[in-house]
Amino acid sequence: MSENRDLPTDLGLLKIIERYLVLQLGAVRRQITSVGGTPSDARGGVSEVGRPRPAARAPEWLIQLGIDGERRPVVVHRGGCAAARRATVVPASRRDALEALAAGVESCYACRPDRELQVD
Structure with a gap:
């Protein structure tokens, strides 16, 4: 440097x-x-120095991808789930989460998105 x-x-x-x-x-x-x-x-086209940027809004739902070569959805999480921190996840809409659960993707044992989504 x-x-x-x-x-x-x-x-x-x-x-x-x-x-x-x-x-x-x-x-x-x-x-x-x-x-x-x-x-x-x-x-002068320069952003404010020292001003924090607004935090990006966290997604409501996350879909964890498997570690296999195909990266299939394996677990549905709520957006702030601690169990998803170290996993490879993609943001998902409520509809995506519902569809994944309906297709047999597992619900996270920690954050239980199936309860909030009212899926049996």
Whole structure:
């Protein structure tokens, strides 16, 4: 990482530098708008620095794929199921989850999506 050789390696110092730069960027943007520029001119096409992005909405349902070569659906999970964290899963709609359960795909023993989907 040759472009970082002029920066310190201390995390505390890096955070101080980052905060300073965010403050300077804000000052420059305010100056741009004060001399007649628009807010979009002030951003210059660059996203806000230091602003967290909104979290992506987690899917309501997940379908776990098997480890065989065909990657068949093997288990249906609720979206936030801890048992699905280390598995290979794909997001699914409610309809996909219902169809998978109806086709004989197993319901997760931990999150029990069959109960919420009211499948016997």
